[in-house]
Amino acid sequence: MLNRIILSAACCVLVLTGCGDKKSSTSAAENSGRMLEFKYAKQFTAEYLENDCIKVNIGDDSYIIVPENAEPPQDNDNCTVIKQPLENVYNAASSAMDLIDGVGALSQVTMTSTKYDDWCLQSIRSSMDSGDITYIGKYSAPDYEAMLEEDCGLAIESTMIYHSPEVKEQIENLGIPVLVERSSYESDPLGRMEWIKLYGLLFNCEDEAQKLFDEKTAQLESILSEEKTGRTAAFFYINSAGGVVVRKPSDYVPEMMRMAGGEYIFTNADLKTDDNALSTMTIQPETFYEKAWDADVLIYNSDILGSVSTVSELLEKYPLLKDFTAVKNGDVWCTEKNMFQQSTGAADMIKELHSIFKGEADDKMEFMYRLEG
Template identity: 45%
Template structure:
């Protein structure tokens, strides 16, 4: 393996040099404006002369160069250069796949940090099963040989990579740029979805990204004019250690419930000094907070789907006393939910139907199934 890596380094270095055409004239980097974002707070894009884009994520900076453009003179050493077309991406952050697929950019992905059987996105699963995308190891144990052999142009990680910083350093040492996306740190669903604009910039598909995002905003816009339904809801799962996992009050799921016309029963749960969106509480505390809720929504993405009331009550018999259980207003999310990051408006609309119609047919909903 060492021989392969060492042999690959000169080629990578030469490729880096070739990114700057000999006849291209380099100019200093000049910022001309700021790419407009409506909701996202975790990244910015500065527009620069010459069609360059300077992306900043949590202090890390990436300069996206148009194909054939020269690297600007006197560029700050901390700026990572990404020359378009950006190809053979190693996609570790699963939440980035749906925006890339929605943009028609799946061909730019050559490597995945998720195995085929763990994808709920049909296009991603099919691409891996056909060999178009290869499994290259999870974030903490990448297959460096596969990554280098694929001539990887970019690794897209999530913040889990900071638990194994040596992996990030090794990828960069081998000439693979690493972009750490932070969409999960956005506090609202539309802010999370607006990351599609970042992938639009990376893949040269800004018009498509803006149209996709505008369409998503328009889908839920009518709900802004509707009054609150007055319905209360809990969004939760129950772990094998007999604790309930709920979202904090400032989390994007709580905001989706609000956008759908409901009230989140754990809205008062605040940050306890960490950046986690969830908190574990005892089943007794969960029951105390959720017993009078009009709607219970079980999050299947953590512990798997629940299909029957008997399955739910086996996890927590106390729930039999809950108002929503007695009235038959308990729902389960699809396990694909958090991979389908561009479909969050569908979940908001599903919730709105549950809050306004009481018991809509399962066929009318995309991400919620009634527990009977």
């Protein structure tokens, strides 16, 4: 317990010295009512209120971020109040962890709902190795006593928590504010990455968030101005029932392909997509074969069933792929596990896809690697 007290004190120092106080060239009164502008993100909005408080709207939920030593506005009905500085945060939204780390606030997170072996980000594993971050049970069954013992300042949940509303209610009954984030609902990959600005607001690290976002997006300026390559790609895996799981054309992965100068092989008409919130859908092998057999590039999604090393290994699992053009030409790739957890890597992923479409890719990259023959 003493170690935890020392850790909490250290985290307080980091809050004060790592990201620092909010810097504004305008007074709190001038700020009041000012909307913050986001170029790509569509799933949240933010505006300044009195006392430099910030109101954030995410879906149907509203939150008020209250600076240290400030008071929330009187009219805050139906808003979740989040008081700074944030300490001992419980994060049950795995895609948020890299964004929090990106703004330099990982030390303020002490609890997670993702097991050690399910993390591919080394910084998170290192924090769990040192005991700075602890697994306290899956999102639908967290250890409430641990939250109380840690004096949890905020619980960050994904929309999966709506499947277990009683858990959200119980956390709130403990006096812990719950923020449900929706970065995965952004169809624009840069919109997902722009959620780093929300975590900059939450952890009082706006400058750090803006700097990282600007650095990442600047890398894409030349790529986005180039002409399309005309090359097509399929992104898939085949489940245990034999169905082929592909991304919906409106999902951010196909959009990354388009931004990289390629084209996703499927359209909404091909897949007869529905309106649910899922980013993937399962199609019959015949449908996949009919459309994807002549794709220039195949990208195997290793996130669910694990990675493969060679084309032969892939064909053993899925013989229907043997006649595919990309297999014959040796243009078959596999994703690394970090592709879906490293939210700040969207620009880097687009750069890798661009190099694949241009025929200039290294066989081994940060997010993808070419399957050996």
